Amino acid sequence: MKRLTNIGLKASAILFSSALLLACSNEQDPGLEYAPDMYHSVPLDPYSQLAPNQYNPGGLNMRVPATGTVARGKMGYNLYLSQDTAEVAGVELKNPLPYNQENLEEGKVLYARFCSPCHGEQGDGQGLVGAKFKGVPSYSAGRVASLPAGHIFHVITNGRGRMRPHGSQVNPTERWKIVMYVQQLQTGQADAGTATESEAGQEAAETGTDNPVTGN
Numbered sequence: 091m092k093r094l095t096n097i098g099l100k101a102s103a104i105l106f107s108s109a110l111l112l113a114c115s116n117e118q119d120p121g122l123e124y125a126p127d128m129y130h131s132v133p134l135d136p137y138s139q140l141a142p143n144q145y146n147p148g149g150l151n152m153r154v155p156a157t158g159t160v161a162r163g164k165m166g167y168n169l170y171l172s173q174d175t176a177e178v179a180g181v182e183l184k185n186p187l188p189y190n191q192e193n194l195e196e197g198k199v200l201y202a203r204f205c206s207p208c209h210g211e212q213g214d215g216q217g218l219v220g221a222k223f224k225g226v227p228s229y230s231a232g233r234v235a236s237l238p239a240g241h242i243f244h245v246i247t248n249g250r251g252r253m254r255p256h257g258s259q260v261n262p263t264e265r266w267k268i269v270m271y272v273q274q275l276q277t278g279q280a281d282a283g284t285a286t287e288s289e290a291g292q293e294a295a296e297t298g299t300d301n302p303v304t305g306n
Contacts, residue, residue, distance in 0.1 A: 176244040183240025187266045197271030200264050204256060205272075213275030225252070229275040237276070242269045 134143065134151045142149035171178055187193050202211065210217040213229035220226035227234045246265045249255035260268065 176241045176248075176250060179244035180238040180241030183243060185239040185243075185266050185269055187263070187270065189270065193267050193270055194274065196264075197267035197269070200260060200268045201271045201275075204260060205268065208253070213272065223252075229272060230278040235276045239266075239269050239273060242272055 136152040139151050143151050146153055171182055201209075207217045208219045208226050209215055209229070210220060210226075215226035215228045217226070229235065243265055245253065246260070246268060247255060247257040247262075256265075
């Protein structure tokens with residue numbers, strides 16, 4: 091009886107060792123999956139494909155989005171531009187938000203959070219980053235002082251030169267509020283002050299648009 095037990099233990103050890111070696115012999119083969127539908131989505135998943143897709147070209151799940159498609163929460167104003175440049179945006183885009191104290195104050199807060207490290211609290215290009223790396227322009231000097239709202243909005247969204255895009259950090263409505271405050275800094279005033287409908291820079295009243303995203 092004892093002899094049979096020893097033989098059984100040895101056989102079990104050999105079988106276990108063989109199974110272990112065979113299971114680890116091919117790093118490219120993960121082996122079998124139990125209930126694979128628990129791991130892989132039944133709908134078409136662009137990044138996980140078990141078999142060729144008979145409906146799409148090339149057999150892939152991934153396809154180029156249809157023309158004019160806008161991702162959820164990413165409504166794009168550039169669809170309405172004749173050319174996707176800051177210069178064209180400066181001509182074709184207008185700030186759709188009403189020029190009032192609330193929007194101006196919110197623009198000041200957003201500016202302090204996202205822009206002042208480079209551009210400075212006064213808009214003079216002397217933020218902590220701007221003072222160290224130099225070359226950040228003053229909003230109230232030279233060509234920058236006359237940049238229109240659409241141009242500023244485009245640069246905030248897509249970046250320009252050493253300035254990186256901020257479109258993923260602030261939504262379109264927040265960008266327009268920042269633009270509103272930046273245009274006040276263009277006049278050399280850092281205080282949000284009191285906004286009135288008759289003040290210079292009130293572009294929303296001129297356009298009569300209610301669209302807070304596209305400015306059209």
